[in-house]
Amino acid sequence: MTRPDLETIAQWVAPGARVLDLGCGDGSLLKHLWQRNQAHGYGVEFDDAEVLASLRNDVNVLQLDLESGLALFQDGSFDYVILSETLQTIHRIEFLTREMLRVGKEAIVSFPNFGHWQARLQVLAGRMPVSEELPHQWYNTPNVHLCTLADFEDLCARLGATIRERAVLHGGRPVRVLPNLLGSIAVYRVTD
Amino acid sequence: MAGSVGIVQAKRAAFEEPFRFRSGAEIPRFELMYETYGTLNAARSNAVLVCHALNASHHVAGTYAAHPEDVGWWDNLVGPGKPLDTNRFFVIGNNYIGGCFGSTGPTSVNPATGKPYGADFPVVTVEDWVAAQARLADHLGIGRFAAVIGGSLGAMQALQWALAHPDRVGHSLVIASTPRLSAQNIAFNEVARQAIMTDPDFHGGHYYEHGVVPRRGLRIARMIGHITYLSDDAMMEKFGRALRRAAPGFDFDIDFEIESYLRHQGDKFSTYFDANTYLRITKALDYYDPAGDFGGDLAASFARATAAFLVVSFKSDWRFAPARSRALVKALLDNRRIVSYLELDAPGGHDAFLLEDPRYHGALAAYFGNIEL
Numbered sequence: 001m002t003r004p005d006l007e008t009i010a011q012w013v014a015p016g017a018r019v020l021d022l023g024c025g026d027g028s029l030l031k032h033l034w035q036r037n038q039a040h041g042y043g044v045e046f047d048d049a050e051v052l053a054s055l056r057n058d059v060n061v062l063q064l065d066l067e068s069g070l071a072l073f074q075d076g077s078f079d080y081v082i083l084s085e086t087l088q089t090i091h092r093i094e095f096l097t098r099e100m101l102r103v104g105k106e107a108i109v110s111f112p113n114f115g116h117w118q119a120r121l122q123v124l125a126g127r128m129p130v131s132e133e134l135p136h137q138w139y140n141t142p143n144v145h146l147c148t149l150a151d152f153e154d155l156c157a158r159l160g161a162t163i164r165e166r167a168v169l170h171g172g173r174p175v176r177v178l179p180n181l182l183g184s185i186a187v188y189r190v191t192d
Numbered sequence: 193m194a195g196s197v198g199i200v201q202a203k204r205a206a207f208e209e210p211f212r213f214r215s216g217a218e219i220p221r222f223e224l225m226y227e228t229y230g231t232l233n234a235a236r237s238n239a240v241l242v243c244h245a246l247n248a249s250h251h252v253a254g255t256y257a258a259h260p261e262d263v264g265w266w267d268n269l270v271g272p273g274k275p276l277d278t279n280r281f282f283v284i285g286n287n288y289i290g291g292c293f294g295s296t297g298p299t300s301v302n303p304a305t306g307k308p309y310g311a312d313f314p315v316v317t318v319e320d321w322v323a324a325q326a327r328l329a330d331h332l333g334i335g336r337f338a339a340v341i342g343g344s345l346g347a348m349q350a351l352q353w354a355l356a357h358p359d360r361v362g363h364s365l366v367i368a369s370t371p372r373l374s375a376q377n378i379a380f381n382e383v384a385r386q387a388i389m390t391d392p393d394f395h396g397g398h399y400y401e402h403g404v405v406p407r408r409g410l411r412i413a414r415m416i417g418h419i420t421y422l423s424d425d426a427m428m429e430k431f432g433r434a435l436r437r438a439a440p441g442f443d444f445d446i447d448f449e450i451e452s453y454l455r456h457q458g459d460k461f462s463t464y465f466d467a468n469t470y471l472r473i474t475k476a477l478d479y480y481d482p483a484g485d486f487g488g489d490l491a492a493s494f495a496r497a498t499a500a501f502l503v504v505s506f507k508s509d510w511r512f513a514p515a516r517s518r519a520l521v522k523a524l525l526d527n528r529r530i531v532s533y534l535e536l537d538a539p540g541g542h543d544a545f546l547l548e549d550p551r552y553h554g555a556l557a558a559y560f561g562n563i564e565l
Contacts, residue, residue, distance in 0.1 A: 056562075
């Protein structure tokens with residue numbers, strides 16, 4: 001587990017839980033959750049190479065497009081639906097967030113904080129932000145919906161969802177003061 | 193380095209007890225043709241059953257000493273170092289009951305009359321194929337398959353294995369398939385059957401006695417089938433509107449490449465495939481519907497399946513489109529079964545399951561590699 005948000009997520013997931021990991025990449029989070037917490041479930045991934053990597057990692061993976069929702073999954077059929085570092089690539093965020101809260105008893109969402117001071121400085125200097133968390137140039141980024149902590153919390157309020165827990169990180173360490181300015185990654189645990 | 197299983201030999205297993213079909217009909221004895229590749233381990237835990245689709249046979253991999261050109265139909269998948277690795281697995285190909293490649297079927301002699309069964313051979317179902325394969329497994333001393341795999345109607349057998357014998361299947365690999373045919377699928381099958389049965393040489397299915405074969409009907413049936421195996425794009429890519437002659441002939445000889453291809457496929461097929469078997473296979477396809485006994489509830493029908501599943505579909509397959517595979521995946525998810533699903537953007541249409549695509553074969557290699565023996 002090299003990405004700091006993944007360790008936070010692993011700490012939140014209860015032992016033996018049923019997990020759905022949206023945009024699971026190579027399946028390393030699911031594999032880790034199985035080894036650490038005996039939590040089991042499925043990954044959803046669209047990219048051919050990542051699907052193959054997940055299979056190699058012996059993770060249950062379903063090749064589906066998140067933009068068409070979670071129609072294959074029943075209401076409340078998972079303890080956690082996880083969307084780690086994927087939110088910013090989704091077009092229909094409101095729709096998918098609702099779907100996550102339908103399918104999961106809890107949703108766990110992590111994303112890069114666009115409100116981090118370095119990002120703000122770069123915008124002030126007249127440039128789109130490029131950082132460790134946001135490594136792409138504006139013209140080749142897969143990200144379509146970047147947001148700040150305040151923005152995401154507004155969305156939760158709009159959807160009537162309750163934020164149960166929040167962890168804000170920078171450089172792998174928790175950020176407790178001025179999180180929307182000093183945190184580069186945010187992780188939320190949300191319920192309906 | 194991936195290689196061939198080399199020269200192989202077909203084997204025959206005889207079962208001297210009556211076989212009762214789903215229809216209630218019975219035959220006094222039957223035989224199944226099969227081939228094996230690799231070695232059964234001491235724990236007898238590494239057997240994989242390969243089920244074939246419409247026109248294939250027990251000859252899955254390798255070649256015959258007398259016919260080096262006769263390469264098995266899934267040779268690109270099965271062999272040492274290949275995705276279904278015969279260094280690790282004991283792989284079994286079989287020709288299903290009612291087939292026409294040596295297993296007991298309409299061309300076999302009916303012991304009651306001393307003549308070929310012909311039209312008197314019972315209508316077969318996917319359930320019957322699996323029941324007969326279970327007898328073959330008993331015969332080979334295999335209590336439980338590490339995996340059962342098939343494409344198209346071969347995959348229906350892999351599904352049926354998981355339903356009929358949950359304790360005998362570790363993994364079910366369901367490729368380019370569907371848990372039931374649509375009305376359109378059945379419609380195509382009916383046109384194929386009508387082509388055969390209205391051929392003047394059909395003689396109600398007793399054409400063997402007349403020394404003829406309903407070749408025209410078989411040809412047309414096969415031509416229709418081939419249209420549904422390829423995607424529109426793949427067909428356009430392969431044949432386009434290319435002409436076989438310098439200019440349009442303004443007659444009914446072959447103008448376009450696709451006409452030539454279909455006629456060639458039809459001609460070839462009609463020389464080696466039995467029309468009575470073709471009729472029965474299309475019926476087996478039409479009848480297969482495990483949800484039928486559960487008021488159409490697919491999830492309820494899969495409650496008894498305990499195998500882990502790999503489901504694969506191809507986006508260009510309009511015969512058994514990905515939505516059918518997703519319905520199956522949903523039924524498995526509703527039952528909280530172990531399942532992975534691939535929906536590959538491959539151009540080959542329904543026939544993509546027979547082609548070598550690195551993503552597809554890579555996934556199968558990874559999946560088989562993680563099967564614990």
